[in-house]
Amino acid sequence: YTEDYKAGAGVISRNSYGAGSAWYMGTMPEEEIFSLLLSAVCRDAGVRKPEVIVPDECEVVRRELNGKAIYYLFNFGTKPRQASWNGTLTDVLAGQNYPGGVEIPADGFMVLKEAK
Numbered sequence: 001y002t003e004d005y006k007a008g009a010g011v012i013s014r015n016s017y018g019a020g021s022a023w024y025m026g027t028m029p030e031e032e033i034f035s036l037l038l039s040a041v042c043r044d045a046g047v048r049k050p051e052v053i054v055p056d057e058c059e060v061v062r063r064e065l066n067g068k069a070i071y072y073l074f075n076f077g078t079k080p081r082q083a084s085w086n087g088t089l090t091d092v093l094a095g096q097n098y099p100g101g102v103e104i105p106a107d108g109f110m111v112l113k114e115a116k
Contacts, residue, residue, distance in 0.1 A: 012037065020045075052085045052112075058104060071112045075104040088115040 011027045023041055028034070051069070052060045057077030063070045071089065075081050084101035089112040091098065097115055104110055 052083055052089075054083045054104070055081050057081060058083065065113075068114050073102075073104050073110045073112065075106060075108050078106050080104060080106050089113065090115045 012025045015022050052071050054060045054073060058081050059074045061072040073083055080103045082101060082103055088097050088099040092111040092113050
């Protein structure tokens with residue numbers, strides 16, 4: 001801030017506490033700046049970009065079991081949607097392998113794991 005009673009105070013600040021940190025943002029920067037800031041915050045926190053990319057109306061949740069990634073893909077839309085990734089994932093329920101991506105059924109879900 002540059003004026004009024006907030007002059008000299010930070011618009012975006014970070015407070016370390018224990019093993020973590022908290023961020024405060026008293027503004028909404030332009031999208032590009034916000035994206036850069038969020039990328040830095042995520043990197044510092046050890047958060048990675050998702051390995052599975054899903055479009056709008058879809059969601060992906062990643063969990064681990066015995067050191068292997070398991071992905072839960074949800075399509076909340078009324079049309080099938082394409083998910084994509086590098087490598088091959090296996091459908092836990094059907095046993096089918098999907099190299100590079102799969103179509104998630106409309107209003108459906110899939111459970112995928114790293115292929116052996």
